[in-house]
Amino acid sequence: MLERLYDHLIDLLPATFTTVVVTLLSFALATVIGIVLAAMRLSRFRPVRLFAMVYTELFRNTPLLVQVFFIFYVVPSYAPIADLSPLTVGCLALGLYFGAYLGETFRGGLLGVDKRQWEAGRVLQLSNVTIFTRIVLPQAFRSVIPAWGNILVGSFKATAVLSIITLNELMFQARILGSLTFRYFEIFTVATALYFAIGYPTIRAINWLERRLSLETTTGVTEFQVDRRAIELAGR
Amino acid sequence: MFRYGRSTVRPFRRSRRDKLALVQTWLDYLPRLWPGLINTLLITLAAFPMAVVLAFVVGILRVWKIPVLGGFLTAYVEFIRATPLVMQLFYIYFALPFIGIEINPLGAAIFTFGIHYGAYLSETVRGAVLSIEKTQWESATVLHFSRFQTAHLIIVPQALRVALPIFTTELIDMFKTTSLAALVGVPELTFLARVEALRTFDVLIVFSLIAMIYFLIAFPATILARQIEKRVVIP
Numbered sequence: 001m002l003e004r005l006y007d008h009l010i011d012l013l014p015a016t017f018t019t020v021v022v023t024l025l026s027f028a029l030a031t032v033i034g035i036v037l038a039a040m041r042l043s044r045f046r047p048v049r050l051f052a053m054v055y056t057e058l059f060r061n062t063p064l065l066v067q068v069f070f071i072f073y074v075v076p077s078y079a080p081i082a083d084l085s086p087l088t089v090g091c092l093a094l095g096l097y098f099g100a101y102l103g104e105t106f107r108g109g110l111l112g113v114d115k116r117q118w119e120a121g122r123v124l125q126l127s128n129v130t131i132f133t134r135i136v137l138p139q140a141f142r143s144v145i146p147a148w149g150n151i152l153v154g155s156f157k158a159t160a161v162l163s164i165i166t167l168n169e170l171m172f173q174a175r176i177l178g179s180l181t182f183r184y185f186e187i188f189t190v191a192t193a194l195y196f197a198i199g200y201p202t203i204r205a206i207n208w209l210e211r212r213l214s215l216e217t218t219t220g221v222t223e224f225q226v227d228r229r230a231i232e233l234a235g236r
Numbered sequence: 237m238f239r240y241g242r243s244t245v246r247p248f249r250r251s252r253r254d255k256l257a258l259v260q261t262w263l264d265y266l267p268r269l270w271p272g273l274i275n276t277l278l279i280t281l282a283a284f285p286m287a288v289v290l291a292f293v294v295g296i297l298r299v300w301k302i303p304v305l306g307g308f309l310t311a312y313v314e315f316i317r318a319t320p321l322v323m324q325l326f327y328i329y330f331a332l333p334f335i336g337i338e339i340n341p342l343g344a345a346i347f348t349f350g351i352h353y354g355a356y357l358s359e360t361v362r363g364a365v366l367s368i369e370k371t372q373w374e375s376a377t378v379l380h381f382s383r384f385q386t387a388h389l390i391i392v393p394q395a396l397r398v399a400l401p402i403f404t405t406e407l408i409d410m411f412k413t414t415s416l417a418a419l420v421g422v423p424e425l426t427f428l429a430r431v432e433a434l435r436t437f438d439v440l441i442v443f444s445l446i447a448m449i450y451f452l453i454a455f456p457a458t459i460l461a462r463q464i465e466k467r468v469v470i471p
Contacts, residue, residue: 061454062447063415065426070447073439153318160320164419171322178330185334188327192319199318 008177008190015173016194022090022169023156029095030155031148034102039132041107052103059100064161068093072165086167090159098155105147109140145213149206156199170194265432265445272428273449279342279414279424283349284407290354295361296387309358316355322416324348329420345417353410360402364395400468404461408454415450425449 040052059067072089075081084092113136121131141148163172174191178184298309316324329344339347368391376386418427425446433442 057455058451061412061458062450063412063426065415065418066429066443066447066450069426069430069433070443073433074443077437077439157320160322161416161419163322171320171326175326175330183334185331188323188331192323192327195319195323196315200314203314203318 004183005186005190008183008187009194011177012170012173012187012191012194015168015170016198018087018167019156019159019169019171020198022087022094022159022162022167023152026091026094026098026159027152027155029091030098030102030151033095033099034106035137037099037103038106038110041103042110056100056103059097060104064093064097064158065164067097068161068165071096086162086165089165090162090167090169093162094155094158097158098151101154102148102151105144105151106140108147109144110136112143113139142213146206146210149202149209153199153202153206156202157195160195261438262441262445265438265442268432269425269428269446269449272423272425272446275342275417275422275424276411276414279345279349279417279422280407280411282346283353283414284410286346286350287353287357287406287410288403290350291357291361292392294354294358296365296391298358298362299365300383313355313358316352321348321352321413322419324352325416325420341417341420341422344420345414345422349410349414349417353406357399357403357406360399360406361395364398365391367398368394397468401461401465404457404464408457408461411457412450412454 037052037056040048043049043052068089071084071093072086076084117135117139118131121135126135159169160171162169163175166172170191174187178187181187294309294313298306298313300306325345325348328339328348329341332339372390372394373386376390381389414424415426417424418430421427429442429446433439436442
């Protein structure tokens with residue numbers, strides 16, 4: 001019995017690796033999109049602000065699965081790119097979806113940075129871009145790290161959705177193995193244990209980080225923390 | 237693999253009649269998708285009350301710190317939070333029949349969403365109960381209320397008010413997430429949309445249509461929830 005569980009574990013490990021890779025890739029994409037969206041929301045130009053707002057509401061108010069289907073089925077049949085691999089679709093879908101949530105998080109973080117930081121930067125004759133990237137963003141980043149980590153866990157868990165577009169990640173592999181051997185119970189137990197073995201330590205690490213950072217937080221964090229609950233809910 | 241070259245035919249401009257025809261196509265899909273929306277709402281409305289009841293039971297029992305039971309409940313909450321919902325759904329639908337528990341897809345979905353959101357909401361309830369002043373428990377004890385009476389007559393009504401904003405957020409979130417029930421074959425909105433899309437290959441129309449349906453329910457609900465939050469929140 002134990003030997004068989006060990007065999008299942010070995011069979012599932014490569015797929016677990018794929019899950020982790022997809023998580024990290026999509027999370028990197030989501031972070032970039034999030035920063036861009038947050039910057040756009042603070043823009044002086046109305047159309048730019050409006051675009052970011054529409055994007056955020058659109059992606060936050062439709063299910064992830066629908067977005068995955070949209071990118072998987074609709075984009076290749078209308079865009080000049082003929083075949084998107086499941087891996088590309090998966091990373092893209094998760095990146096776009098969590099980007100919208102991270103945009104809100106980062107916006108809260110940016111608003112939390114004292115306005116005088118901008119003014120001081122201008123006095124020192126720094127360009128707006130320099131002030132944003134070198135002064136405001138690093139400070140904002142610090143206050144959003146806990147929420148950022150929660151989104152990381154969210155995107156890790158959301159990769160399981162991608163099994164429906166035949167991306168060979170942990171959930172998909174478990175289902176394939178299950179249908180081949182008909183040992184669903186054992187295989188799914190091992191797969192669940194694998195998810196737990198990655199997800200739980202990550203959650204603990206984030207909680208630890210949150211406690212460490214909360215001792216030294218400064219301005220604007222309270223306002224942002226109200227918002228954080230909503231972000232925690234992202235991505236199941 | 238087939239690749240699209242640069243098209244030699246310029247797309248023609250749509251006349252008014254063509255536009256109307258397009259609208260007609262959109263409308264033709266609606267009757268086929270309605271049953272899906274009903275199922276989506278059914279899952280949401282069945283699983284959410286279950287989650288709320290579970291959340292209050294688990295949340296309050298965890299505040300009481302009962303020796304063995306408390307450990308089990310903590311393990312339950314942590315486990316649910318660390319594993320994907322899809323995994324839990326598949327476990328209940330595919331794996332449990334092998335130890336003799338068989339559920340149909342709809343039941344499995346409702347049950348999974350119930351216990352999943354129950355775990356998340358129990359954290360909210362716990363936070364809300366802990367935020368209520370200790371003197372409330374103490375004065376109730378002085379008045380000879382039992383622990384159970386104190387909980388359901390004094391603490392829960394106050395905690396409900398604290399937790400309500402998060403409850404509404406979670407309800408809307410659950411409404412969106414029920415689309416995952418499609419993965420075990422529950423004929424809800426996303427499932428039917430996929431069936432229609434693969435039958436007619438009108439992928440753009442069908443998926444846009446259901447995205448719109450989800451959005452038109454979730455977005456106003458979010459705004460409404462924000463309004464309620466403003467009224468209910470304790471300053």
